Amino acid sequence: MSGRLTRTPPPPDRELAAQERRPVPASHAARILGPAFVAAIAYVDPGNVATNLTAGATTGYLLVWVVVAASLVAMLVQFQAAKLGMATGKSLPRLCRDRFPRWGTRLVWFQAEVVVLATDLAEFVGAAIGMRLLFGMPVLASAVLTAVVSLLLLELRRRGRRRGFELMSAAALVLVGGGIGYDILFVGHQSAAGLASGLLPGLAGQGALVLAMGIVGATVMPHAIYLHSALVQSGGMPVDSAWRRPRLVRRALALDCVLALGAATFVNVSMIALGAGLGRATGGAWTGDLVAAHGELASRIGGGAALAFAIALLSSGVSSTGIGTLAGDVVMRGFLARRVPVHVRRIVTMAPAVLALLSGVSLTGLLIVSQVVISLGVPVALFLLVHFCRDRSLMGPLVNAPLTTRVAGVSAAVVAVLGCCLPFTL
Secondary structure, three states: OOOOOOOOOOOHHHHHHHHOOOOOHHHHHHHHOHHHHHHHHHOOOOHHHHHHHHHHHHOOOOOHHHHHHHHHHHHHHHHHHHHHHHHHOHHHHHHHHOOOOOHHHHHHHHHHHHHHHHHHHHHHHHHHHHHHHHHOOOOOHHHHHHHHHHHHHHHHHHHHOOOHHHHHHHHHHHHHHHHHHHHHHHOOOOOHHHHHOOOOOOOHHHHHHHHHHHHHHHOOOOHHHHHHHHOOOOOOOOOOHHHHHHHHHHHHHHHHHHHHHHHHHHHHHHHHHHHHHHHHOOOOOOOOOOOHHHHHHHHHHHHHHHHHHHHHHHHHHHHHHHHHHHHHHHHHHHHHHHOHHHHHHHHHHHHHHHHHHHOOHHHHHHHHHHHHHHHOOHHHHHHHHHHHHHHHHHHHHHHOOOOHHHHHHHHHHHHHHHHHHHOOOO
């Protein structure tokens, strides 16, 4: 093990106590808001679209409870990731490099890279599908244009336009939700009673378990955990504020996570509702394929519904590809102290997606499998968060409460058990 951080909290004198009680202008707390909306894009990426629509089409509302439960865990996880970055001034991968032996750091880095590559694949394929549906572009052209747009988004952040990047992420979240919501209004066949019954835990068959694991992977995104811990350092208050004004920091970070991930939860539940409605409208003939969904919407409802679906999918894919590339940069720089230019990384991660698009395999199936692979990396990120966030010498006044540590630990253990059971269901 390498040396521990030497940071010590400020002395609990009367001046600091008075400062903590003093009212804080809303503008100060607002400086912390924003990073969670960037991380939330990972929760409505094309993998979510494919997995949730397939779940709705094949199982109805059966897996709504999985989306809600996974989203609640995601809120807790992202809140911890934000606290970790704010309290230490370092990302989760960087803390692993500082505190773990080299072989352990390399091992964790390898699985994190696998997760990021699976995420990149899903997001890139989804964006390219959206380009094809919206503009009728050839596969290769849609792939190249997707890469170019994602690089432009990353360049916006690299030039220091943090707020602009965060606002564009929030706008993408609205576009995805608006497109799905528009289609729900016209597809019909919705059931409030069915949606309510879906909140009761239950699984029916191996297919439902695989989809549930895919939903967990698409919702509790490991790469978003690594990224969020890095994002809070570059935009909010100075790190010392986490030690001087912990209550303010906790509330602002919690509000950011609840607003952003609450919106993402609503969108994901809406995707299941749309999948269930479209599945009923087709008499079970449609089972979740994204290209077929576009065609069904066009023929049954009209061009407006198909256009809304294509815009939602394109917004989801383009915005999330930039997030995935940014997360990959955080992972490599944190674990290995190395940095690959984002345009080089984008080209490398684009290659498998282009091959998949050209091979003619089922793209929706590929998206679902990618989410299952991602779910296998969730326990590692969760256990790392629990390990660091329970350390008072590291976290200071932002340390996890014992109950928070227990809940996070149990959540990680449940996901790990499901991951171990998954190979026996395939």
